[in-house]
Amino acid sequence: ETGVTQTPRHLVMGMTNKKSLKCEQHLGHNAMYWYKQSAKKPLELMFVYNFKEQTENNSVPSRFSPECPNSSHLFLHLHTLQPEDSALYLCASSPGTGGEQFFGPGTRLTVL
Amino acid sequence: AQSVTQPDIHITVSEGASLELRCNYSYGATPYLFWYVQSPGQGLQLLLKYFSGDTLVQGIKGFEAEFKRSQSSFNLRKPSVHWSDAAEYFCAVGVNDRAGSYQLTFGKGTKLSVIP
Numbered sequence: 114e115t116g117v118t119q120t121p122r123h124l125v126m127g128m129t130n131k132k133s134l135k136c137e138q139h140l141g142h143n144a145m146y147w148y149k150q151s152a153k154k155p156l157e158l159m160f161v162y163n164f165k166e167q168t169e170n171n172s173v174p175s176r177f178s179p180e181c182p183n184s185s186h187l188f189l190h191l192h193t194l195q196p197e198d199s200a201l202y203l204c205a206s207s208p209g210t211g212g213e214q215f216f217g218p219g220t221r222l223t224v225l
Numbered sequence: 226a227q228s229v230t231q232p233d234i235h236i237t238v239s240e241g242a243s244l245e246l247r248c249n250y251s252y253g254a255t256p257y258l259f260w261y262v263q264s265p266g267q268g269l270q271l272l273l274k275y276f277s278g279d280t281l282v283q284g285i286k287g288f289e290a291e292f293k294r295s296q297s298s299f300n301l302r303k304p305s306v307h308w309s310d311a312a313e314y315f316c317a318v319g320v321n322d323r324a325g326s327y328q329l330t331f332g333k334g335t336k337l338s339v340i341p
Contacts, residue, residue, distance in 0.1 A: 155332060155333045156315070156331040158329070203268055212276075213271050213274050213319075214329055216261075216269040218266075218268045219266075
């Protein structure tokens with residue numbers, strides 16, 4: 114595997130379910146990010162991790178819970194979601210001190 | 226706080242025609258600037274970036290962009306569009322907010338349609 118991978122690519126869940134999104138980067142980067150992309154809205158930064166430490170939480174509801182066990186892996190744990198949380202969730206990584214971010218293909222989430 | 230404006234929501238061009246996508250940013254210093262492209266159902270792919278130096282930057286797939294400080298703009302251009310260029314294009318500004326926290330702020334995107 115190369116670049117940034119995300120699993121699953123598609124996820125349908127009910128409002129009472131608990132699920133997790135996984136992101137893995139094979140680029141040796143130190144920073145990882147979660148974004149939410151909804152229709153007709155700009156990409157919204159959700160969380161930033163640098164060297165496994167969370168450095169940004171962009172006022173994200175607590176039903177989204179990130180986890181970064183090491184610099185290569187990032188998870189987004191989901192519970193008690195709402196239909197308006199349906200979106201494309203994108204993971205990205207960067208060297209950490211600036212520069213471009215490299216994006217995964219995203220997870221298309223549908224909350225019923 | 227920084228912001229990015231892409232004034233064109235949707236642009237349609239004929240294959241072989243030239244293209245210019247507009248991007249204006251708001252930031253107090255010289256930012257890092259990027260253009261990304263996103264095909265339907267996919268993640269974002271970096272087209273090109275500007276950090277410093279030559280204000281005309283070349284990217285992949287024949288794209289280029291010019292940084293104009295006086296206009297706070299970073300417009301994307303391509304001399305001859307191919308049908309495969311149909312996608313959504315995002316301009317972004319990168320800022321070091323605080324020690325250890327680097328963020329990209331994206332515009333809302335411009336959807337490009339190409340007529341054969």
